[in-house]
Amino acid sequence: MTEDFIxxxxxxxxxxxxxxxxxxxxxxxxxFPDGRHHFDFSIAEDDKVVTWEKFTGTHLGNFxxxxxxxxxxxxxxxxxxxxVDGKIVEHxxxxxxxxxxxxLGIVPVPGISLFYSALYHRFGIHK
Numbered sequence: 001m002t003e004d005f006i007x008x009x010x011x012x013x014x015x016x017x018x019x020x021x022x023x024x025x026x027x028x029x030x031x032f033p034d035g036r037h038h039f040d041f042s043i044a045e046d047d048k049v050v051t052w053e054k055f056t057g058t059h060l061g062n063f064x065x066x067x068x069x070x071x072x073x074x075x076x077x078x079x080x081x082x083x084v085d086g087k088i089v090e091h092x093x094x095x096x097x098x099x100x101x102x103x104l105g106i107v108p109v110p111g112i113s114l115f116y117s118a119l120y121h122r123f124g125i126h127k
Contacts, residue, residue: 007091032057051079
């Protein structure tokens with residue numbers, strides 16, 4: 001990363017500089033110490049590199065104020081990096097945060113009752 005590196009992450013309103021992004025990554029690694037990045041593919045064109053990956057790990061450390069749950073997660077993540085002279089100048093990242101929170105048990109997964117409610121409201125079908 002360059003000295004003036006900047007990262008834009010979905011769900012975080014203020015971009016991170018290089019040090020903030022590094023700290024964010026370190027905290028994430030501490031929360032998921034067995035974490036692995038599985039890169040499915042990358043596309044490079046001009047000064048941009050797009051990478052699609054799946055992250056897998058077990059929540060064994062504190063994560064953004066959430067104590068360890070011991071639950072495993074699989075999260076899809078997309079990265080877009082702008083590269084100049086072999087170094088990353090700018091990064092955009094988007095991960096499936098809602099899916100991760102569901103897997104950790106923080107956000108409930110809609111159940112069958114939601115399905116039946118949708119059927120009732122759309123088509124008048126009762127369970």
